[in-house]
Amino acid sequence: MNQWAKNRGFTIVELLVVIVVIAILAAITIVAYNGIQVRARDNVRKQDLAQISKALKLYAIDNSDDYASLNCGSGGANSYGWLPSDYDAAGPLKPINTCLIEGGYLTKALVDPGGLSSCSGVTCYAYMKASCVSGTYLYAHLETVPQTTTDLDGTCQGGWDTAYGMNYIVRVN
Secondary structure, three states, X not given: OOOOOOOOOOOHHHHHHHHHHHHHHHHHHHHHHHHHHHHHHHHHHHHHHHHHHHHHHHHHHHOOOOOOOOOEOOOOOOOEEEOOOOOOOOOOOEXXXXXXXXXXXXXXXXXXXXXXXXXXXXXXOOOEEEEEOOEEEEEEOOOOOOOOOOOOOOOOOOXXXXXXXXXXXXXXX
């Protein structure tokens, strides 16, 4: 009988090398997968704001140039708010999404992939709308773009949008 026939198998060094290689490949895969998820959420945010912008333009055509400001969100001359909620909870105004759905401009409420209806702080992931003297704007916070509260976006006065870390802006009109 061959002397090598009794000693079949791998040495401990060979096993450790294989384990280390598998661990390195797993780590690379996990990092790449997380980056793909972040970019995918940002793409959803961009597509959602484009769709909401189109819905607001159609709403304005049917409602005397009103971009869902008079009866939606917070109302008033400087109308703003979180799209999926009555911003100040004072009622009787409807959430902006609801106004657009009831009018047939959207088929479902569009919310940030994070699922929040409102939030606070620079890492806020929810959609926001503002109508002011310079125009109507939609805001989102992209995860792939850094943002601080000191950034100036040049849209509406007050800077309440940048206080929430909104770093992606779509001008509706």
